Amino acid sequence: MATSEKPSYDWQKHRPAPYPKPATRKLRAYAFDPQSSTDLATANINNAVISLPWEQPWEHPVTPGPCGEYIEVIDHDPASGLFYDPVDLNDPALLQEGLPASEGRPQFHQQMVYAVAMKTVRSFERALGRTIYWARELPPPTRTETVEARAEKRTEVVQRLRIYPHALRERNAYYSPDKTAILFGYFQPQDVQMGDRWVFTCLSQDIIAHETTHALLHGVHRRSVQRSNLDTLAFHEGFADIVALLQHFTMVDVLRQQIAQNAGSLRTTSLLNSLAGQFGKALGRRSGALRTALDLVQQDAQAAANASPEERARRTAATTLTDRVREAHDRGGFLVAAVFDAFVTIYERRTADLMRLARDGGLRSGDDLSPDLVGRLASEAAKIADHVLRMCVRALDYVPPVDMTFGEYLRAIITADTDLVPEDPFCYRVAFAQAFRRRGIVPEGSLSMSPDSLVWNRPDSNDLPTGQQGRGLFTNLLERLVFDNSFGQMKDEDGRPIDFSKPGGNFREINARVVRTNQINAHRWLNIDSEEDHLWERLLGVKLQSTGQLKARGERPLETVHWRTRRKDGEREPLVQIYSARVARRSGPDGQELNQLVLQVVQKRDGYFDPARQARADRGEPVEGRPDFWFRGGSTLLIDLRDGQLRHSVRKSIQTEDDARLHRQRQFEMGRDGRPELLYPHSGPQLDKEPFAMIHRG
Structure with missing residues (x-):
C-alpha cells in the first residue's frame, strides 16, 4: 500500500526578506555627569538614553572604537601608558542600549563621548540643512614639499573627528584645530574627602557637547579660530555653551523633574541652566557648576540696576562690552546670557495661559503642579529650546566669513529666521533683540534694535552688476x-x-x-x-x-x-x-x-x-x-x-x-600699550596654533 508523503516547504524558493534594521541605535549616558548619580534628588533622572539614527547603507558602519561616519574614538592614555580595549557597539549584549553607566569602565567612557558627540552633530545638520565636514589646519609647507603635493593635501577630506577620552592627566579638555581632534583630561579634585578620587571630563555631557561644538563651528567657519577681534574666540566659547545648555531640554525625564521641582519656572537655579557641575565642584566653585546661565542673567541685571545714570548711558553704547570684558569665557558669557534670557522670556510668554488656567483652578503659591501641567510645560520648553537652538545654528550661514562680532551674529539670527519664517506671531525675534540690547550688544550700523531694522539689507539693484536679461x-x-x-x-x-x-x-x-x-x-x-x-x-x-x-x-x-x-x-x-x-x-x-x-x-x-x-x-x-x-x-x-x-x-x-576696521584690528593685534598679552592670559604663536588648549587651561 502506497503512502503519500507530506509536501515539504521550499525555504529556498520562499526565502524571507532580510531582517529590517532598527530605526535607531540607543546608547546610555549620564544626563549630566557622575556626580548627579550620587545625589538622591537627581539619581533617578541621571541615566539618559541617547537615540541616534541607525547607520544608513551609504554611510560607514559603526566598528569597535566606536568608529563611525563622523567620529573615531581612540582610547590611548599616555599618562598610564595604556591603550584601553575599544567598545564594540554591535556586540549582541550591547544592541539594546549599550553599556550601563559606569565611571570605572573605560568602554563606557568611549560609548558616552561617541553618543553625545553624534547627538550634537545631528542637531547641526538638521539646522543647517546640509552635511557637515570637519576643518583641516595644514602645517606650514616644508622646503621639499612641492606645490602640487600641497594642493593635493587640501583636496583631502577629514572624514572623522578623533576623540581621545583619556588624553590628558590635567584639569582640561579642548578641541585641537591642529589635530582635528578632541582631547579630554582627567584629574584629582581639590577635595578628595568628598569621595571622588578622579574626575573624568569625558563623562560630562556638557563638556562633550561644548568641545564638539567647537569642532563643528570650525568646520563651518574655518577662520573662526583665528583672533582678529575680542569677539572671535569669545563667540566660540559662548556659542559652545549655548548648544550644551539648550541640549539639556531634549532629555524628557530631566525636564519634567526639574520643572515640577521649580514650579514651572526656568529662572530658578537648576541643572537645566547650569554647566559641568562635577567639574566646577572639583575646582572648588561655591555654586558647584562651572558656569550658570541664570547667574549670568541675574548678575547683569543687578549690575544694570545698581549703575549710576552715567554708567547706564555708557552701558547702552555699542562699545560698552569691549570696554568692560576682555577674557574669552567671561565675554562669551554675555552671549550665553542674552540667548538664554531670550529663551526663558519666550517660554514664559508661551506658557502664561497654562499657568493662568492653573491659578484659576485653585493653584496657590507653594502647591505642587499637577502631572498633566508638568507634562505640558515640559513639552513647550522642549519645543521652544529646539526652535531657539536651530535659530542659533542657522545663523552661522548669515555671518561674515571673517572677523565676526556679537552684533553681527544677532543680525544673522534675525535675518536667517526672517528668511525661513517670515511671520513671527510669538515674537521670538523681538525677544532676541531685547535680550541683546539689555547687555549693550548693539550692531554697528543698524538704525534701531527692532527686528526689521536688524535684518541684513538686500543689495540695491542699482549697485549690482548687470545680470542676464530676465x-x-x-x-x-x-x-x-x-x-x-x-x-x-x-x-x-x-x-x-x-x-x-x-x-x-x-x-x-x-x-x-x-x-x-x-x-x-x-x-x-x-x-x-x-x-x-x-x-x-x-x-x-x-x-x-x-x-x-x-x-x-x-x-x-x-x-x-x-x-x-x-x-x-x-x-x-x-x-x-x-x-x-x-x-x-x-x-x-x-x-x-x-x-x-x-x-x-x-x-x-x-x-x-x-x-x-x-x-x-x-x-x-x-x-x-x-x-x-x-x-x-x-x-x-x-x-x-x-x-x-x-x-x-x-x-x-x-x-x-x-580702513576703520583695519585700524581696529591693528589696535587689537598690538594690545593696550603695545602688549598683546593683556588681551588673553596666554598669547603668542601657541595661542594661535592651539587656542582652546590655552584658554581652557585657565
Whole structure:
C-alpha cells in the first residue's frame, strides 16, 4: 500500500526578506555627569538614553572604537601608558542600549563621548540643512614639499573627528584645530574627602557637547579660530555653551523633574541652566557648576540696576562690552546670557495661559503642579529650546566669513529666521533683540534694535552688476555647479572625469568632492573678466584689480583654496579664495522650504603696525620684512537656488577706502600699550596654533 508523503516547504524558493534594521541605535549616558548619580534628588533622572539614527547603507558602519561616519574614538592614555580595549557597539549584549553607566569602565567612557558627540552633530545638520565636514589646519609647507603635493593635501577630506577620552592627566579638555581632534583630561579634585578620587571630563555631557561644538563651528567657519577681534574666540566659547545648555531640554525625564521641582519656572537655579557641575565642584566653585546661565542673567541685571545714570548711558553704547570684558569665557558669557534670557522670556510668554488656567483652578503659591501641567510645560520648553537652538545654528550661514562680532551674529539670527519664517506671531525675534540690547550688544550700523531694522539689507539693484536679461544675477554661476547625485558628467579642475567607483567611497565622501568641484567652478566663474569689476568689488568686499598689497606676499596660488589666479595684461591679479560653496536645504515649522547656495569669498591683505609702512604697502611700494598680521575681508553670499537671485551679501570689506576696521584690528593685534598679552592670559604663536588648549587651561 502506497503512502503519500507530506509536501515539504521550499525555504529556498520562499526565502524571507532580510531582517529590517532598527530605526535607531540607543546608547546610555549620564544626563549630566557622575556626580548627579550620587545625589538622591537627581539619581533617578541621571541615566539618559541617547537615540541616534541607525547607520544608513551609504554611510560607514559603526566598528569597535566606536568608529563611525563622523567620529573615531581612540582610547590611548599616555599618562598610564595604556591603550584601553575599544567598545564594540554591535556586540549582541550591547544592541539594546549599550553599556550601563559606569565611571570605572573605560568602554563606557568611549560609548558616552561617541553618543553625545553624534547627538550634537545631528542637531547641526538638521539646522543647517546640509552635511557637515570637519576643518583641516595644514602645517606650514616644508622646503621639499612641492606645490602640487600641497594642493593635493587640501583636496583631502577629514572624514572623522578623533576623540581621545583619556588624553590628558590635567584639569582640561579642548578641541585641537591642529589635530582635528578632541582631547579630554582627567584629574584629582581639590577635595578628595568628598569621595571622588578622579574626575573624568569625558563623562560630562556638557563638556562633550561644548568641545564638539567647537569642532563643528570650525568646520563651518574655518577662520573662526583665528583672533582678529575680542569677539572671535569669545563667540566660540559662548556659542559652545549655548548648544550644551539648550541640549539639556531634549532629555524628557530631566525636564519634567526639574520643572515640577521649580514650579514651572526656568529662572530658578537648576541643572537645566547650569554647566559641568562635577567639574566646577572639583575646582572648588561655591555654586558647584562651572558656569550658570541664570547667574549670568541675574548678575547683569543687578549690575544694570545698581549703575549710576552715567554708567547706564555708557552701558547702552555699542562699545560698552569691549570696554568692560576682555577674557574669552567671561565675554562669551554675555552671549550665553542674552540667548538664554531670550529663551526663558519666550517660554514664559508661551506658557502664561497654562499657568493662568492653573491659578484659576485653585493653584496657590507653594502647591505642587499637577502631572498633566508638568507634562505640558515640559513639552513647550522642549519645543521652544529646539526652535531657539536651530535659530542659533542657522545663523552661522548669515555671518561674515571673517572677523565676526556679537552684533553681527544677532543680525544673522534675525535675518536667517526672517528668511525661513517670515511671520513671527510669538515674537521670538523681538525677544532676541531685547535680550541683546539689555547687555549693550548693539550692531554697528543698524538704525534701531527692532527686528526689521536688524535684518541684513538686500543689495540695491542699482549697485549690482548687470545680470542676464530676465534672469538672476547668479544664474550662470548655478549652471556651472552640481546639485544632484548624477556624477557621470562631473569633471575635476583639470577637466578629467571623476571616478566615483573607488572602493571605500560613500555618500559623504562623494559629496565632499562635489563641494570641492563647486568651489573650483565658482572661482572660475568669479575670474571671468568684466567691465563692471568696480561693482563686483563693492558687492564682494574684495579687490579684483592688481595692487601690491593684495598679492598675498609669500603665498603661491596652488597653496590656496582655489588653484587659479586672474591675469590681465600679463600681470598676476590679487588672490581671491572661495572658502565655501555649499547648498543648504531648510524646512520651516509650517512647511516652508528655503534652498540656498552659501558662498564665502575671502581675500587677505598685508597689515602693519606702523601706519607709514601700511601706507607704502597700500600704494604698492616695496616694504621690507614680512607683514605684522593678515587683514582679511570678503563676503558671505546667500543665493536663492530657485531663480539665481542674491538674497544677501554679508560683507567685511578689505578695500583701502574702508580702513576703520583695519585700524581696529591693528589696535587689537598690538594690545593696550603695545602688549598683546593683556588681551588673553596666554598669547603668542601657541595661542594661535592651539587656542582652546590655552584658554581652557585657565
